[in-house]
Amino acid sequence: MSAKIKCRPRTRAVSAATALGACALALVSTAGPANAASTNYSKATSVAAFGGMAGLVAAAKSEGTLNVITLPDNWCNYGAIITSFSKEYGIKINSYNPEGSSQQEIDAMVQLKGQSRAPDVLDMSTPFAIKADQMHLLAPYTVQEYMDIPMAERASDNTWYADYGGYVAIGYNSAVVKTPPTSFKSLLKPMYNHMVGINNSPTVAGAAFAAVFAASLANGGSFNNILPGINYFAKLNTEGNFVPVISGPSTVQSGATPIVIWWDYLEKSEIQAQVKTWKVVIPSDGIYASYYDQAVSATAPHPAAARLWEEYLYSTVGENQWLQGFCRPIELPDMVKAGTVDKAAYKQLPPIPPGFRGYPTQTQVTTAENVVAKDWATDVATT
């Protein structure tokens, strides 16, 4: 086992190439049939601990069950992913609290620890993945395709790793909105009076927070300064264009929010699926993207099934399934290059305008969150 631990690319001192080399060697040297009875799968850090994929599949099948949490069916195609994983391996999936939040995932791991219905695998936003890691709730696990996940998008010890993401997008009902909005600035026009919604308070919803960050980039702000984004929404509010309701398919259908700022994939899977005239555009002046993360619980009641789930998600099949749900899987660039991408699904994604500035660091995100918590209700006040 000790040889395998070195396989994790955790040290910054070692160059990536050396780490990868060591890892490959370790994989070769330990490959072989694993003894199911004597192996503690909750400590398995890669497929090698199972003696390869066949061993992992066998171990997972004998567990027979997988507990997932906070995975809505129409979010990134999770409904289909759950069904096909279940069918492929004959493993029953219990999907708990599908509409829950990242915080509730952490709570579930803590409160249900040791119980058979505790979550096995997590899908959470990065601040919560980091927090869960600090609380020692996550098990390090390195999927076979980890080389396709950029170093900046995963924990140094692979306790969490980016899975899929998307861009902040402006969606609009083309049956109501005759002149399509193209940018954050365009949304300030009087013709969009009482039209623009976001999906929740930016202190609660990751997408709304991202919308404020994107608006900041569009208005002279930066990853170090989210304030212009808050001021933008304050202006949108005083101009009378902002409709501060929890926006979604129902507020679109009722006519309350003919324009919604949200993740591009949710614009597609949640609203466009119900409103056929819904169009999605990524704003030209504020291009902001973010990824969610996968993780395996350190106290997973089904440790092998949990690890098989991760291998499945990061396989070409799993990645393409996310893509079919309009989400951009982390391996997308490599899959496009290799030609393994589902081309029809890829074509359905809204085009990204030039000017993408990359991703903020975690420190920048945390700072921005505190500013939003302090200033959102004060600056965008409704009285």
Next chain:
Amino acid sequence: MLLFLGIPAAAVAVGAFEKSSGSGYTMSNVDTATSGVYLRGFENSIKLSLITAIVPAVAGTFIAYAVHTSRGSALRRAIVTASGVFANFGGIPLAFLFIASIGSSTALVNNWTRDIGLSLYPTFDLYTFAGVALVYMYFQLPLMVLVTLPAFEGLRASWHEAAENLGARSWQYWRYVGIPVLLPSLLGSSLLLFGSALSAYATADALTDGTLALTPLQIGTFLNGNVIAGAQNVGKALALGLVVIVAVVMSFYILLQRRATRWLR
């Protein structure tokens, strides 16, 4: 009581003073919770709860009285059934009902009123303090009717007749008999409304996107969010604040109740 009230309250109280790292105690959670936007959250919450307790309490009392004195049983049954339904109608469905009826220029009621030449919109904005207060009335008023009706039942017709026989005028009957009998339950009902408004969450959340600072919504951002990680104890400090507010209101209530029930002792 201990299991479902005592232990959770104690956990909140202790958590409010714990460092978020989990070891040691600090005042910083409470300091944060009582300053800036969180202080304003308390102000707004208290203001909203007072308004949406007092107005429906007064109106609900008159409605309950009207129902009590009505001759036919049809009105009574209709009001009691409707109150039972509407008092339990809340959360996002309620918010959406208002959004769809008066929330936008194309909303249902606004379409009607425009046709008859009235323009409710955009004069009245649903997504404001006043809008949220109006929506709260929708469940507060029926709740008041529901909980005060039994008190009116307790008011026997023979007392009124006896007072009249002794030469009392209507106002004298109410001053010396009716209101003293009703007051304890009316006060209790108003307190219930205050608590119900103070703790309401989903309705206001759906109508404001956090632009109206309200304490329950702010607690939600810490305990239930996808954005701010690791500040749950500030949420607990806010919850402790709500406990303190309810405790203060309860003390007032007990004092008033003692005065109101003096005639019983």
